[in-house]
Each structure stands twice: as structure tokens, then as C-alpha cells.
Amino acid sequence: MKLHMQSDMTRTAVDRKILASVRNFYAAGLNYRSHIDWANRERGGGYKIPTQADIGYRSNNALICSGEDIVIPKDSTGPIDYEGELVAVIGKKIKNATEENALDGVAGYTLGNDVSERSWQKGDRTLWRAKNSDTFKPMGPSIVGGIDPMALQIDVRINGKTVSSYSTAGMIFGVAHYIARMSRYLTLHPGDVIWFGCDGPTVPALQPGDLVEVVNEHIGVLANRVTREG
Amino acid sequence: MKLHMQSDMTRTAVDRKILASVRNFYAAGLNYRSHIDWANRERGGGYKIPTQADIGYRSNNALICSGEDIVIPKDSTGPIDYEGELVAVIGKKIKNATEENALDGVAGYTLGNDVSERSWQKGDRTLWRAKNSDTFKPMGPSIVGGIDPMALQIDVRINGKTVSSYSTAGMIFGVAHYIARMSRYLTLHPGDVIWFGCDGPTVPALQPGDLVEVVNEHIGVLANRVTREG
Numbered sequence: 001m002k003l004h005m006q007s008d009m010t011r012t013a014v015d016r017k018i019l020a021s022v023r024n025f026y027a028a029g030l031n032y033r034s035h036i037d038w039a040n041r042e043r044g045g046g047y048k049i050p051t052q053a054d055i056g057y058r059s060n061n062a063l064i065c066s067g068e069d070i071v072i073p074k075d076s077t078g079p080i081d082y083e084g085e086l087v088a089v090i091g092k093k094i095k096n097a098t099e100e101n102a103l104d105g106v107a108g109y110t111l112g113n114d115v116s117e118r119s120w121q122k123g124d125r126t127l128w129r130a131k132n133s134d135t136f137k138p139m140g141p142s143i144v145g146g147i148d149p150m151a152l153q154i155d156v157r158i159n160g161k162t163v164s165s166y167s168t169a170g171m172i173f174g175v176a177h178y179i180a181r182m183s184r185y186l187t188l189h190p191g192d193v194i195w196f197g198c199d200g201p202t203v204p205a206l207q208p209g210d211l212v213e214v215v216n217e218h219i220g221v222l223a224n225r226v227t228r229e230g
Numbered sequence: 231m232k233l234h235m236q237s238d239m240t241r242t243a244v245d246r247k248i249l250a251s252v253r254n255f256y257a258a259g260l261n262y263r264s265h266i267d268w269a270n271r272e273r274g275g276g277y278k279i280p281t282q283a284d285i286g287y288r289s290n291n292a293l294i295c296s297g298e299d300i301v302i303p304k305d306s307t308g309p310i311d312y313e314g315e316l317v318a319v320i321g322k323k324i325k326n327a328t329e330e331n332a333l334d335g336v337a338g339y340t341l342g343n344d345v346s347e348r349s350w351q352k353g354d355r356t357l358w359r360a361k362n363s364d365t366f367k368p369m370g371p372s373i374v375g376g377i378d379p380m381a382l383q384i385d386v387r388i389n390g391k392t393v394s395s396y397s398t399a400g401m402i403f404g405v406a407h408y409i410a411r412m413s414r415y416l417t418l419h420p421g422d423v424i425w426f427g428c429d430g431p432t433v434p435a436l437q438p439g440d441l442v443e444v445v446n447e448h449i450g451v452l453a454n455r456v457t458r459e460g
Contacts, residue, residue, distance in 0.1 A: 023290060024289050024290055024291055026289075029356075030355075050355055052354070052355075054354045054355040054356045054358055054359075055356060055358045056355075056356045056358070057287040057289060057356075057358075059254050059256075059287060059416070060253060060254055061254055061416045061417050061418075061419065061422075062416070073414070073415055124282070124284045125260075125278075125280055125282075125284040125286075126259075126284045126285060126286045126287075128284055128285045128286070128287075128412075128415075128416075129284075129415040129416070132415075132416060133415040133416060134415065134416050134417055182358070184303070185303055185358075185359040185362075185363040185364065186289070186291045186292070186358075186359070186362060186363060186364050187291050187364055188291075189291065192291075
């Protein structure tokens with residue numbers, strides 16, 4: 001992935017070619033307190049506040065651009081939830097970074113919608129189809145360098161109505177901390193992406209026909225229509 | 231990834247270029263009964279026999295070829311275990327396959343060593359460094375088409391002594407079943423790999439200096455030396 005480093009305010013549109021160059025797809029999952037509290041109330045407990053920055057995974061097959069449709073599989077019973085997230089796009093090899101220099105390896109930031117099928121998330125042994133069915137990972141609309149990842153406002157709108165609004169300042173473990181810790185054990189590569197989780201509830205559930213938008217003033221609007229398979 | 235399809239007995243060496251072309255990295259994890267029984271005895275229970283074929287994930291950063299070193303991170307307290315596994319390498323796009331035609335999309339089969347740091351596997355929230363530290367995923371030595379994935383003998387040797395020996399016939403969910411089920415929700419792409427888990431105990435633990443080999447008569451010997459960082 002050819003991207004400028006984040007020293008200045010750069011902007012790269014996320015298109016199919018950028019998505020195809022995504023390599024390792026990391027996701028923090030639980031990284032904001034009020035989302036964990038809500039998930040426990042909603043899904044009967046079991047989620048603890050993380051005491052260390054352990055990263056999880058998503059899968060590239062599910063990536064789509066802004067403007068493409070989220071397709072709910074025909075046998076899904078739902079609910080299907082949005083999760084609007086900050087995404088860091090890695091621009092160069094990172095190994096044994098410190099928290100002080102970790103962000104030097106980030107090409108820029110974009111937005112992700114970690115679409116989740118909650119009945120599968122609850123019942124399956126892994127998150128595979130709950131989080132990684134084809135089209136479940138909208139990412140974009142642009143990768144922007146030169147912004148502070150810990151001071152971004154992220155909103156989610158459904159059909160124009162704001163349903164979620166939070167600041168990345170509320171992360172339990174910040175972007176630099178995650179990158180530094182991950183890079184002690186693994187090499188981050190250009191084209192790797194890290195999704196940082198979302199804060200608060202993720203309701204109401206998405207319905208076929210809905211337009212869901214993840215919004216940040218610097219990055220833009222990640223907009224996807226929800227449809228149903230078949 | 232340019233590979234012949236599996237209709238005839240083809241052979242492609244796994245080199246750095248092949249590893250770099252691996253895209254989505256799927257892993258069944260628990261897919262043999264006696265390995266699950268052993269894991270429960272060893273790690274205090276909690277692993278159920280899967281009732282449906284839910285796939286998990288590993289990460290490309292960890293892949294190495296036969297002949298390269300497995301490097302134990304310096305702060306690992308271990309134990310470090312081998313897991314010798316069958317790997318299916320996808321050769322073409324697969325979506326909505328049936329069990330009858332699922333194997334038509336497989337370019338061939340190779341071997342994997344799902345190296346695992348058991349203290350991190352037990353204590354961390356995810357499998358990230360326990361299973362995906364750099365060098366923890368040896369794969370090779372060759373991708374072979376035209377063989378029956380459900381009738382392969384897989385042995386593991388440490389310093390020439392056989393420590394594990396099982397048949398892929400013991401899978402709880404077979405290769406065709408996994409691919410067919412996965413492809414109902416996601417598109418499999420050329421270069422995707424699926425690791426199918428291992429049977430039985432995975433002892434004794436690996437020590438620095440050990441040579442660990444995963445062996446199949448058709449695919450060959452995946453051989454890696456164990457070293458310690460720093």
C-alpha cells in the first residue's frame with residue numbers, strides 16, 4: 001500500500017484496490033467501558049473490562065467500500081448491529097515500537113463499521129459469521145494522516161438520525177499503547193489495519209433498507225445501505 | 231497464487247513468495263475429539279466438543295517456511311507446544327459450495343505447525359500472541375494436489391523421535407463440510423488457507439535447540455528449529 005506517512009494532513013480514498021491490499025486485520029473488540037457495560041446488560045454478562053491490550057481478528061473477505069451494500073445472510077435471525085470504529089492503517093514495518101514512536105508507523109486513520117449478527121455472536125464458538133460474513137466490514141471513506149487518533153468524535157447515523165456519538169479519548173487502551181504492545185510479539189506490515197472498538201450501545205438494530213453512516217469531521221462519511229440476501 | 235487444481239498429483243514448494251500470497255488465514259482449532267479431551271485434562275476444562283463447524287483465525291505475520299526458526303519471545307514462560315495439522319490451500323473463488331463440489335476449489339494440501347504458548351493461551355483474552363507471535367506458524371514444505379484430505383497420516387517428531395501420530399480421518403468436521411459451510415456466509419479466495427486442527431496430546435513441550443518436524447508421506451517434512459529470542 002503506497003501511502004504518505006502521517007506527518008502532514010494527507011488524504012487517500014479507500015477503494016477496492018486499497019481493500020485488496022489489506023493484509024492482517026486486527027480488531028480490539030472491547031476497548032470502551034460503556035460499550036462493555038451495555039454488552040453485559042444486553043447479552044447476559046460475561047464481558048470483563050480488559051486488564052491488558054490483547055488484540056483480536058477480523059477477516060478481509062468481509063471488507064467493502066463506502067457506497068456498497070451490507071447484505072444480511074438469508075438465514076440470519078438478527079439482530080444486526082452497527083459498531084462505528086476508528087481504524088489505524090499501518091504504513092511501514094513496525095517491530096518493538098515504543099509508545100512514543102508507535103504512531104510514526106501509521107499511514108493514517110479511517111472509519112470502520114464492525115457489523116455484527118448478535119444471535120450468531122452469542123451462539124457460535126467463534127465470531128466467524130457473526131462478524132465476518134461477506135460485506136460485514138465497511139471501511140472508509142478515506143485514510144487521513146496528521147490527525148490525533150485519541151481526540152476524534154465518531155458519530156453513527158441511521159437514515160440521517162444520530163444514534164451513537166462518542167470520543168476516541170474514551171479508549172481503555174490507546175492507539176500507541178496497542179501498537180507498541182503488539183509489536184513486541186509480532187511485526188506490523190504496510191496494509192495491516194487495526195480497528196479500535198466502539199463506545200456505548202449499538203441500537204437500534206439495522207433493518208433492510210436502512211442507510212447507516214459512520215461519521216468523523218476529518219475522515220468523512222462511511223455510508224452503506226443495508227439489504228437482505230435472496 | 232498460481233496453482234494447479236487438485237485433479238492431478240501436483241506439487242508446489244512453499245517459499246516466502248507463497249507465504250506472502252496467503253490472504254485469509256482460517257483455523258478450525260478444535261476438530262478432533264482426543265485433542266479436546268487432552269486439552270480439558272491439561273488446562274482445567276472448558277473446551278466442548280463442537281456441535282457445528284465454526285472456523286477461527288490465525289494471522290499471516292506468523293508464517294514461516296520449512297527450514298526457518300521458531301523464535302520463542304524472551305518473556306515467554308511457556309510451555310510452547312507443537313500442533314501438527316493438515317492445511318487446505320484455496321485455488322479459486324468459492325461461494326455457496328456443496329459438500330460434493332467443495333474440494334474442487336482446493337489447489338492442494340500442505341502441513342502446518344500451530345505453535346502455541348500455553349500460558350498466554352490460558353491468560354490472555356484472545357489467542358493473539360499465544361498463537362500468532364512472529365514465526366509461530368510454520369507451513370510447508372509443499373502444496374500437493376490429487377490426494378484425499380480425509381485419509382492422511384500426520385506424524386510429529388521432536389529431534390527424530392515420533393511424539394504424535396494420527397489420521398485426518400478422525401476430524402469431527404471434514405474438509406468438504408467446513409468449506410461448504412464457510413462458503414454459505416463468506417467467499418473463499420485464491421491464497422486463503424484453512425488449518426484443520428490436530429488430534430491427541432501435544433507433549434512434550436518444545437525447548438530451544440529442538441528440531442520439530444511435521445510429516446506426511448505425500449506432502450513431505452515441515453522441519454523447524456526452535457530458538458529463543460535475545
